[in-house]
Amino acid sequence: MVTLVTYGLLQEKIMRVPYGAEKEYFKYSLFLVFCNRITTSAVSGGSLLASKKAMDPVAPVFTYCLISVSNILTTTCQYEALKYVSFPVQTLAKCAKMIPVMVWSTIIMQKRYHGPDYLFSFLITLGCSVFILYPAGTDVSPQNRGRENTVWGVLLMVGYLGFDGFTSTFQDKLFRGYDMEIHNQIFYTTLCSCILSLTGLILQGHLIPAVEFVYQHHDCFFDIALLSTVATISQFFISYIIRTFGALTFATIMTTRQLLSIMLSCVWFAHPLSWEQWIGAVIVFGSLYGKSFTRKPPQKTTSSSAELVQNGDSNNLKHNP
Template identity: 30%
Template sequence: MGIHGVGIRRAMELAFCITGIWSAYIYQGLLQETVSTRRFGLNKERFEHLAFLNLAQSVVCLQWSFIMINIWRKARVARAPWRSYWSAGITNTIGPAMGIEALKYISYPAQVLAKSSKMIPVMLMGTLVYGIKYSYREYLCSLLVAGGVSIFALSKTNSKTINKVANPNAPLGYGLCFLNLVFDGFTNATQDSISARYPKTNAWDMMLGMNLWGTIYNLVFMFGWPQASGYQAVQFCRDNPEAAWDILYYCLCGAIGQNFIFFTISRFGSLTNTTITTTRKFVSIVVSSLLSGNPLSRKQWGSVAMVFSGLSYQIYLKRKKSKRMKRKKKAF
């Protein structure tokens, strides 16, 4: 296959990844908002055990990756051992749980926007813990994102949006999102380290390793003692089958989305994946706002523009830095 043919194939693979990630996670976001805010059954009860979503998704993704590995199994290569995922499994279990829990206190668009500010805790930890110095352009990106999130959080929302949440407590919601970002930062760093040490590890290997440990940790957390909330979550699903179906669809979307994300990382790298997921978050906010009947105010749209301007500039700087490093390697 010539260079032109390879380029077309790569472009088709990238389009395939973008379509898969956007479709899976935009729909999953809508389901997540539905599960966290909908009133189920005759008593109109909310599903309060949102951490159960992480366990359910880990189990479904574990099964999915196991099936894919056995279907596409190749000759034995030096893949990453399962024990290498244990630390990332911890942060990947706690982080998303906090992100989902935040939906009890803030709206889905607010959660998506807050979680877009991942660079802020990463830079803070890099400076305080590792003594890393950042350029003024990187600080400008952080200021745009932080300012956008702050304006969005302080903007007035209509009563319909607030009433969707049982116990509105915005500071707690944004605090949970911040902790979610901190743990996500550790998770991403560990995944990059595993990919660098074991380049033969493919998308499904990583998906299996992460969800194996995630399932173990979540099982202990949800069912580790008699009064654990996992038993109540199961009982709620038995009493309200419609909630169980929403959770199942949510998990299937997560499995499909994870499949595309790990495939994108293995084929195009984490920077391309970041670009795709960042633009997806913006679309998620638009779709959620339109479908929920709660349009954002001009000030809130302005804050969204600030956040994604900062993120887009950050991606541009990373791409520029990546190309510069590649040129240096070729020179040597």
């Protein structure tokens, strides 16, 4: 929770708080993606070498690239949206990500969902809609005043949710289809992301201006370095929590993290909240906790299932999403 909350607050600080005496804003969101991915790639590659695990790609390279493209689009939409909507609005909107995940899972993995799943998804979407539609006042960065901030912000968040849902669903499909170490997927996915984001920076002509901005504003360099560090560390914590304590505990922690992120953002950056937004927040987090505590715990792997895994027939196993 410390790393993820820090990650969220640093995102807002870098994209929405001016640097230096001239009050300049950092505008190169793809550069943040590049810094995050190259740090994670280096750490995951070092972990594979230290543990003497296979460095060769387990799945076809194009599948890693597909995840990289959708992940870059996800992160870019997330950073760009912070120019037009506040961090609390963005965080609440992220709570609706289960809807695109359900859609992509139905399309890609032919999963079927039951009535309670759709009910919780509807309640969460309703709460997010209330939160977005009834703001306490104008809450956009000064550099964007006079523009259609709400329209652009909502479009970017819709793009974020769609790409993010595809990314997580396709990652799940790769884990099910191949006997793949988590660090193996992280390494090749982030390596592809490094190449793609660097190419995008060069084509847009943003690489040199971004480096010059960071060079001129040392506090921005520190923020970006800390952002990349906590983004990398959080990946290891997430993997450890899911493997050790299960998905239910992880879902509860993530829900608490989102609530804490909003509260800290409101205090730190002085975001006003209307009473309608408080009602929307209660609906969202109440639904998320209700879904977490009513979910059935995953069944333990039986000895026969373990034999199937050892024999390389892991595709026959059914795992809870």
